[in-house]
Amino acid sequence: MADDHEWRPDPTSHVYVYLQVVHHIAEQIRSGRLPVGARLPAERDLAEQYGVAVNTVRRAVRELRERELVITVPIKGTFVLADQPPSETPAEGEGTD
Numbered sequence: 001m002a003d004d005h006e007w008r009p010d011p012t013s014h015v016y017v018y019l020q021v022v023h024h025i026a027e028q029i030r031s032g033r034l035p036v037g038a039r040l041p042a043e044r045d046l047a048e049q050y051g052v053a054v055n056t057v058r059r060a061v062r063e064l065r066e067r068e069l070v071i072t073v074p075i076k077g078t079f080v081l082a083d084q085p086p087s088e089t090p091a092e093g094e095g096t097d
Helices: 017-031 043-050 054-066
Strands: 070-073 077-080
Touching: 017 043, 017 054, 043 054, 054 070, 054 077
Parallel strands: none
Antiparallel strands: 070 077
16 A cells, blocks of 8 residues: 555545545555455554544444455454455356357
């Protein structure tokens, strides 16, 4: 995430700050700047990087977990998961009549 130290959420936006952080991190994952298995910085470090409160980052990370983009392993950290869940791709043999 070193490339984007300059990016900050817009506090005047109608989008909640934590969601702006979610969208930013999710885009980094989709673009490959955060590859599968990459460890996200600690919550305090992310809060400092984005200029937001630690609780804002916690809420963003929780949302990323709910979207199955990351997994948090206690004591070890938060890591980028593999591609989107298989439920988003057609099942094998579907639509091939």
